[in-house]
Amino acid sequence: MLILATLAAVAAGVACLAPSPRYLPASLCFLSAVAAAVSLASRRAKDDLLARAESARQAEIQAEALRAKIEDSSREAAEARSSAARAGAALEADLAQARARVWSALRCLGFARAVLAKVPAKTEDATFALMGRLVALRDESSQAAHAALESEGDRASIEHVNSIAAEAGSSIKSMRQSLAAMRIRDKEAAKELASLGQELKSGMELLTGIEEITERSRLIAFNMAVEAARIGEKGLGFKVIVNELRALNDRTVEFSHRVAGLLERFKRYTESLIKTAVENTAQVTDNVERGIREEELAIESLLKSSSSCVDLSVSVSGAVSSINRDLDGILESLQFQDITRQMIEGAMATMSDAELEIAALAPKPVDGDARLEDRRAIEELRAKLLARAKTRGEKEAIQEVKA
């Protein structure tokens, strides 16, 4: 508006300056309008200035507030810087501690990898040794199986043995029958010898009768001698007869004694013969019986052996099959061991990668003190791990780790 009024006044003023009286009223009017416009403009300018002054005052107030705030902020910033510096120092300490821990972990990892590295080789060695023994065992069991099969092939021989044993059994039966017959015959012979002894006894009794007759004849001869002496010379003929009778008696007695002695010896001989025959027969039959029994036991044992041989070959064959099955099972299990070995090798490769990654997080100590500290830590860890190690291989692996 002010600009439009000013433009109108300028336009009117230009017109008034024209050299013509005819335009004077218009010029007055123009000036009046200009004055009004100027008045309006000045009033407005005043208002504007007052407003601006108010704004300036408000701005001053705001600036004051801002200054206060800036001061507060500066103070806070200083405190924050101080706090950040403290935090930075703490972080640095933490970082140093973390690096130390990383290196401690790396050292542990190094020892663990060294021990683990021993496992695949040792596992493979053990597996090979075990397989070697298993193969030897399988070869031996195969030989046993072969022998068992051959034993199976000898079944015909065993049957032949059984047949021979049956024939031997039959022979033994015949022998027993012959032995029984021999016993009967021996008994009969002994009975006959006993009868002969009885006859001899009867003969000796007859001799006793002869001795009685002789005694009576001697008595008659004595009486005849007495009678011959009593009748004197007439009795001389009797005396000759008496002498002859006495001589006959003496010879009869002597003959009788000799026959009795002969019969007695014959009787003893017969008795001895009976006794010997009985004893010998008993001994012979006992011996034969014992022999037969032993032969029977031998045959029985042979039959048992042949039967056991068949059973044994069957058992061996079964056992060998079982062993071979077990061996196959063990070989199958060994595959798990080999798979485990390969897994360990894979894990070790991963562990090496992890070691590199971790090592990248913390630079290796380079200055003298740090390296010395690192070595000292390694030796401390080595001593600790050696004290805890359970196997020789583990200890060897720990010892082999270089500082």
Next chain:
Amino acid sequence: MKFLIVDDSSTMRKIVSLALGGAGHQFSEAENGREALDIAAKGGFDCIILDINMPEMNGIEFLEARSASAPIAALPVIVLTTQDEANLRDKALALGAKAFLVKPFKKEELLATIASIGL
């Protein structure tokens, strides 16, 4: 029959050779696919028992490489691996393997597989 056992594990080669030897078969051994190619090129083999995860040249690379040699490509291959993965099985069979067995294996299983591929 004569087999070529390809495996980087000497223990596993020994176990496979025991299983094959026990059944009256002959065998040779190779530590990886590269060595297997060289040995198989000399001829005289009826079948290859092949591991997958091996250094230098693995089993899959061997299956791919053998197609360059007609005599080796004609040999039946039985894959024997610890990696029981369907995509690996499919890939091996697609590359011409006749069978795919997973370790640990049973002797009877291996011999039955050999019989099943007409050997």
